Amino acid sequence: MHLRKPFLGLILAAVALFPRPVAAKEEMLPDLTGSYQFLVADDSLGLLEEEEQLHGYIDVAQGEDESDSILSYTLQGTRKANQVEFTTKTIHRKYYRFSGRVERGEGNKEKDPDYLRLAGTLEIVTVNGETGEESVQRMNVILKSRGPQKPSAEE
Numbered sequence: 001m002h003l004r005k006p007f008l009g010l011i012l013a014a015v016a017l018f019p020r021p022v023a024a025k026e027e028m029l030p031d032l033t034g035s036y037q038f039l040v041a042d043d044s045l046g047l048l049e050e051e052e053q054l055h056g057y058i059d060v061a062q063g064e065d066e067s068d069s070i071l072s073y074t075l076q077g078t079r080k081a082n083q084v085e086f087t088t089k090t091i092h093r094k095y096y097r098f099s100g101r102v103e104r105g106e107g108n109k110e111k112d113p114d115y116l117r118l119a120g121t122l123e124i125v126t127v128n129g130e131t132g133e134e135s136v137q138r139m140n141v142i143l144k145s146r147g148p149q150k151p152s153a154e155e
Contacts, residue, residue: 029082029102030110035146036118045118045143052079054086058096084118090127097123098141105144113147 032054036045042061047054054077059070073096077086082103088096100120107115124137 029104029116032079032084032102032116032118034116036143037146038143039122039141044146049079053077054079054084056086058088084120093127093129095125095127097125100141107145107147111147114144115147116145118143 032047032049034047036047037043038045038058038060040061044059045056046059047056054075056075058073058075060073061070071091073088073091075086075088075096077084077098079102082101084102085099086097098118098120100118103117103119105114105117107113109115119142120140122139122141124139126135126137127133128135
């Protein structure tokens with residue numbers, strides 16, 4: 001019985017000194033408006049956030065054998081706290097869906113590349129022209145903010 005009292009005292013002291021951590025309130029990250037890397041270097045995601053609504057585009061470079069050099073998919077979506085979802089319009093029976101979170105990246109300031117990231121699941125949906133059935137390719141992605149874009153030599 002004498003051994004239990006000091007042991008119990010040590011446990012109570014440890015609980016008092018090291019309380020169980022309380023879940024921290026999630027930090028609301030800044031406005032998502034800006035340009036983000038998409039799947040490959042020549043592709044981009046542009047977002048405009050207005051009162052929890054997202055508008056924007058995904059520009060996807062096409063191969064040399066395609067008639068258009070870039071396909072620009074317009075998108076609409078929502079942001080609730082740090083949850084982000086958007087869907088693009090369909091072009092040539094293909095569209096994109098994203099569901100994930102906005103997170104802080106490695107950039108130190110809002111204008112730095114990779115200051116914000118969109119991390120989640122991207123679905124590339126292809127619609128069968130005859131049956132209307134959808135074929136879905138899912139992938140986990142991290143889309144990093146680009147920071148200010150430098151004008152190209154052509155401009």
